[in-house]
Amino acid sequence: MITRCFCRNPRNVRNRKTTSIKTYKLDYKESRWVELEKLGDASFFLGDNSSICVVASSFPGCRPNCIYFTDDYTVFPNDPRGPCDMGVYHVESGQIEWHFSIDAASFVKMSKRPPIWVVPTITC
DSSP states (O other): OEEEEEEEETTEEEEEEEEEEEEEEEETTTTEEEEESOOTTEEEEEETTEEEEEEGGGSTTOOTTEEEEOOOOOSSTTOTTOOOOOEEEETTTTEEEEOOOHHHHHHHHHHTSOOOOOOOOOOO
């Protein structure tokens, strides 16, 4: 299970930023969730209404032990600022590397939909 924590500015409902992400594993014997401090070679991709997990070493450029996330806040889909809560969360250090560019904002404004992840199936 993954939980995503946000910081919200009460004067500006659109200004919402991810502050941390926590990962958990179900301990079946104890019937409880146990927080994970590492993901190993796994990478998670969180998006609007979908999430996937991949083996990072199988995808060139994919970072292990990281959670990639997109801005899924759709209350104001035509906001001229576009998406601003996209990045990579490094699980072990707890650091967030922000990914925001004018090109990404323009693309989302044109489609009027939140970003999604597309993972191709590559067969050699």
